Amino acid sequence: MYLISDNTAGVHPDVLAAIAEANAGHVPSYGRDPVTARAGALFREHFGERAETVLAVTGTAANVIALAALVRPYETVLCAGTAHIVTDECAAPERFTGGRITTVDTPDGRLTPAQVAAFARAGDPPHAPLPRAVSIAQPTEIGTLYSVADLRALADTAHEHGLRLHIDGARLANAAAALGTGLAEAATGADVVSFGGTKNGALAADAVVFLDPGLAGPRHLIQKQAMQLLSKSRFTAAQFVALLDGGLWRTNAEHANAMAARIASVLAAHAEIVHPVHTNAVFATLPSGDGDLDRYGSGVPIRRYMAAFDTTPADVEAFAGVLHAAFTR
Numbered sequence: 001m002y003l004i005s006d007n008t009a010g011v012h013p014d015v016l017a018a019i020a021e022a023n024a025g026h027v028p029s030y031g032r033d034p035v036t037a038r039a040g041a042l043f044r045e046h047f048g049e050r051a052e053t054v055l056a057v058t059g060t061a062a063n064v065i066a067l068a069a070l071v072r073p074y075e076t077v078l079c080a081g082t083a084h085i086v087t088d089e090c091a092a093p094e095r096f097t098g099g100r101i102t103t104v105d106t107p108d109g110r111l112t113p114a115q116v117a118a119f120a121r122a123g124d125p126p127h128a129p130l131p132r133a134v135s136i137a138q139p140t141e142i143g144t145l146y147s148v149a150d151l152r153a154l155a156d157t158a159h160e161h162g163l164r165l166h167i168d169g170a171r172l173a174n175a176a177a178a179l180g181t182g183l184a185e186a187a188t189g190a191d192v193v194s195f196g197g198t199k200n201g202a203l204a205a206d207a208v209v210f211l212d213p214g215l216a217g218p219r220h221l222i223q224k225q226a227m228q229l230l231s232k233s234r235f236t237a238a239q240f241v242a243l244l245d246g247g248l249w250r251t252n253a254e255h256a257n258a259m260a261a262r263i264a265s266v267l268a269a270h271a272e273i274v275h276p277v278h279t280n281a282v283f284a285t286l287p288s289g290d291g292d293l294d295r296y297g298s299g300v301p302i303r304r305y306m307a308a309f310d311t312t313p314a315d316v317e318a319f320a321g322v323l324h325a326a327f328t329r
Contacts, residue, residue, distance in 0.1 A: 012201035073098030109140030120161035155189020
């Protein structure tokens with residue numbers, strides 16, 4: 001059982017089949033092939049006709065490309081202190097953009113319009129970097145969700161103050177499934193979205209979706225500098241075709257979310273569930289006191305458990321047996 005992360009899961013058979021199907025003959029390189037064109041069309045179907053997309057093979061690369069389109073070396077981006085871009089990306093966004101990441105504490109992983117407004121007013125040029133963008137995760141790193149209304153309020157505040165909104169959507173599919181919306185609605189108000197396929201059953205597939213065409217002009221140049229302009233783009237694109245054409249993304253996400261709810265039910269008999277379980281993440285404190293004090297912005301030890309597209313009820317039952325043996329005397 002590997003419930004520590006959805007990155008431990010394999011690749012969905014339909015995604016593997018799509019990669020194999022793309023492995024036929026010779027096609028133009030560097031994204032000028034029909035499979036990449038099909039993926040781009042599917043992204044427009046899901047995110048709107050103005051959406052422009054570039055592909056990447058990691059979530060960090062997608063975030064770097066997105067933020068590089070927004071932030072100059074003398075500017076700064078606001079995020080929660082628990083954000084992946086500041087805790088888990090080895091300062092790649094700052095190194096690549098030359099800009100600064102500004103963090104604020106949040107009780108539930110979510111930024112508020114008031115925090116965004118305060119950030120926008122905090123600039124002191126030329127002595128401090130200019131506020132330029134806001135980056136949020138949907139869902140957040142502690143499993144909480146922004147509702148569509150939350151997103152709209154946050155985006156409106158950002159745009160009123162001349163700021164751009166980036167959404168780290170490594171698990172946007174899970175958010176949309178939990179909200180009962182499409183992908184675009186789960187990213188309401190964003191100017192650019194990092195969309196994750198890897199955690200949704202792909203092999204290595206992430207994308208940057210520019211929802212404001214005014215930001216998309218240099219996307220391929222940034223992609224190339226970020227070493228993500230793949231010569232055989234069709235194999236990354238094929239993974240998104242499998243996920244987005246026919247609703248596999250939603251099927252996988254709904255299943256992972258449902259398995260997380262089962263994990264939470266099992267854990268509740270022995271532990272305290274720390275955050276609401278909205279998607280495929282469960283955060284709990286165990287009687288042993290084992291866990292991470294700092295990673296999830298809490299003063300108590302917290303363990304994270306994750307379900308994936310291939311987590312089974314039998315996996316959860318086996319986990320229940322382990323917990324029972326460990327904590328029942």
